[in-house]
Amino acid sequence: MVWAQIVVVAVTAPLVVALVHGALRRDRVLPREATATILLAAGTVAVVDPGGTSTTWNGLVNAITLSAAAVLLATFPDGRFVPRWTLWPVALAVAVQMGNVASGFRWDDQSAWWPWHILVTWLVLLLGGQVYRYVRRSGVDERERTRWAVLGFLAQITLFVVMTAVLVGLTGTPDGALGSSLAMILNLLGPTGLAVGLLAPRIVPVDRALHVGIQVSVVGLGVTGCVVLTTALLPEGGNGRATSWAAAAVVALVTLPLAWCGAKVAHRVVYGGRPDPLTTLAALGQLLDRSLDPRAVPVTVLRTLCDSLGLEGARLSGDQVFAAEHGELPRVAGRFGIRFRGEELATFEVAPRPGETTLTEHDRRVVDALARQAGAALDGTRAITELVAARSRVVTAREEERRRLRRDLHDDLVPTLAGLGLDAAAITELLRGRDDAIARVAATLAQGIRDSTRQIREIAYDLRPPVLDDHGLVAAVRDRVASTSGAPRIVIDAPEERIVLSAALESAALRIVQEAVMNVRRHAAAEVCRIRISLERTTLHVTVADDGRGLPVPRREGLGLRSIRERVYELGGSLVIAGAPGQGTSIAVQLPYREAPERAEPRKSGGG
Structure with missing residues (x-):
């Protein structure tokens, strides 16, 4: 028991000091003070009355803790009552606890209504308000802080269930000295998650931690429940070895499916159905494989990014070759350079999701991974675009040269040959009857010139239809x-x-x-x-x-x-x-x- 008290004091003391210091600086005063109160109450109970022998003392501590928890549920993590009507269930919860203390804790025995006020006030009103805040009103920073609280209480509940099952299986009761010591420590996990969310929400990536925590909780709670159910279904007084083998078989059968389900649940809860970096890269690779036009690569990359993360829009800026935009970009939540072989090709400018102002750490990891993958694709796009541009210049120069040749042939050479043909025809007429041999030669020359003129016209026509010019x-x-x-x-x-x-x-x-x-x-x-x-x-x-x-x-x-x-x-x-x-x-x-x-x-x- 003493070692557990030492652990509790070692954890609660620095957290309470840090929370109070932040509250004195008027930073998130209400949630900091409420969390400090809960931690202080847990530490005080662990030191003063660890066995819970004093009814009055325990009742007073419970009243203070429940009142602080009500304030915390309504104001965590930014210190504001969201929605505003949560102020009324908080006032009701505090008033009820004060009335209970004034009555000498006799209300605890009112089984007809006492549990119901907790159910209505806490689960329906306060917890519902917290869910509404998280889904509709919280930004990225508030959600990261809330996820620390969820992680803390999830770990507390999971470990309590597993610990209870193990202690019952080993000793027949969870209330022994070991169970009390472990329970005393586990009671700190939820408040510690709240404190970390308020003090240092980015000490480690909370998305990864929560993802792992949900997976472990699903597997742990599932395996524990299956083992307990198997043990309960077996006949009493049976062979203990057979019971152990049956429990082991159940564990072997359910662990893998539970792990798969846990991964799916964790991914859905943490990332909201958005893919991880590997999934996004795989989707981009499939789209690029199907893309026939390299010029569509920048837009394809942006569309993949926005669709994967649910962003309002994104833009590629830099070289004109890569200039592209998808969706709307009312504000820029982050800029990410795209590099390939040491050269910065372009920059991702990314808008946040609707209703948010910044990107989460998970979003940044996805964009970073996509930027690394997109570098090679964009470099290929640039090379192909330059090749197409060079080919286009060659084709343009070729057609301009054809037009010039056609014009020169048709407008210069053809008239010249036509004049020579007329001259040859005139010579033929002049020499006819005088020198028939020379006249025949002149006639042959005139015909040759006419044939050459016709061939040049055909060549000019084949080079380029005259009607175009x-x-x-x-x-x-x-x-x-x-x-x-x-x-x-x-x-x-x-x-x-x-x-x-x-x-x-x-x-x-x-x-x-x-x-x-x-x-x-x-x-x-x-x-x-x-x-x-x-x-x-x-x-x-x-x-x-x-x-x-x-x-x-x-x-x-x-x-x-x-x-x-x-x-x-x-x-x-x-x-x-x-x-x-x-x-x-x-x-x-x-x-x-x-x-x-x-x-x-x-x-x-x-x-x-």
């Missing part, structure tokens, strides 16, 4: 696609005025429309094919939709769709193919638009 993309679509007779009927929805685009963008858009319409004619059996072309800020939108038979299931891409996809990705655009059997098909293309370089007005020549 002369009238633009919409006119080229009308000329090359809509002018064709037969089904389906082509409907073009596009601006009347010319859209000024780069050579690469015009050429790619025209060929995409041609490929899409050709697919409709070959496979869709459609009546109407609608082509929409629009320019919005920095994006050219091209959509080809039909009312035909739709896409087969499973979908197989032919050469036409693959060609469209390659042209889109060459310019860093995006492609969405949608459709279902019997519901038509839609091909939507978005191509990044850049200002077209200055171009010379097409020169009209008489020979062209």
Whole structure:
């Protein structure tokens, strides 16, 4: 008994001093004073009357403890009555305890109503108010403090149950000297949890501690209950060895299922159904495996983060390649750097959950783990984006060079050759009848020049359709696609005025429309094919939709769709193919638009 008293004093004395010191600084005065009172009462009982022989003394201590506990339940952890009406059950609880003391503790014997006032005041009103506070009003800091109290009382209840079962099994009673000493120490666990929550809530990560505590409690209480039930069901006076073997068998059978259930319960209670870091990383890995467009990686990472933790929103800032945002970001609760091979690629800016202002330690661990995993993915995204940009520059330069060559051939070389052809024809006429041999040579030269002129025109046409340079993309679509007779009927929805685009963008858009319409004619059996072309800020939108038979299931891409996809990705655009059997098909293309370089007005020549 003495060793237990020493332990109690060693624990309660520094905690009471720290709590009173904080209360004197007017920091959370009510919960600190109430907790100090409970600890002081426990320590005083352990030292003055450990055996509980004085009825008056014990009654007075109980009255003080219960009054302090009522105040604590209504004001923990921030010292405010939340909700405000909890002030009334606290006043009632204190008044009842004062009345009991004034009556000489005779109310303790009123079995008709005395237990009921405790049930209504404590469980329904005060404990209900604490649950309401935790769920609806508490922030991250208040919840961390409350979890310490829960952990303390959970450990106290679990150890009491296990200790009682063990002592009954060994000695037949839990009221011996050992049981009284252990009970004296265990009575401190709940108040100690309250004190830690008020004094140092982040001394260790409370989420991890509570997670482990719930798992251990589920297993401990479950195993103890199964052993007690097994022992009670066995016939009295039976073989003690058989009873031991039966209890051992029950323990072996239930431990693993209880451990699994305990992990599930702990995860649900502590993290509210939110995944741990490994689960979040696994979900991100699966999404990245399914992602076909590397440019979607930043948004995929942000969506995974927000969905996993229930955040209002998140943002990736840094290089323009990684710039992305998901959800709303009314305020930033934390910033986390994303590094890969020593280089900081970007920064996570994370909003808190609705109703909260900061992130928990668990949230920070999840974001840190996700940032480490996202580094490699974002680095890959940057590499692919740079490759696509370089390829787009090459394609753009190629198309601009083709346009220049076509213009030079058509506007310069063709007229020159046409003039030479006229000269050769004139020479033929002048020498006809004078020198027929030279006239025949001149006629052959004129024919050769005409053939060369026709071939150069064909080469120029193959390099780039002239209608693109002369009238633009919409006119080229009308000329090359809509002018064709037969089904389906082509409907073009596009601006009347010319859209000024780069050579690469015009050429790619025209060929995409041609490929899409050709697919409709070959496979869709459609009546109407609608082509929409629009320019919005920095994006050219091209959509080809039909009312035909739709896409087969499973979908197989032919050469036409693959060609469209390659042209889109060459310019860093995006492609969405949608459709279902019997519901038509839609091909939507978005191509990044850049200002077209200055171009010379097409020169009209008489020979062209």
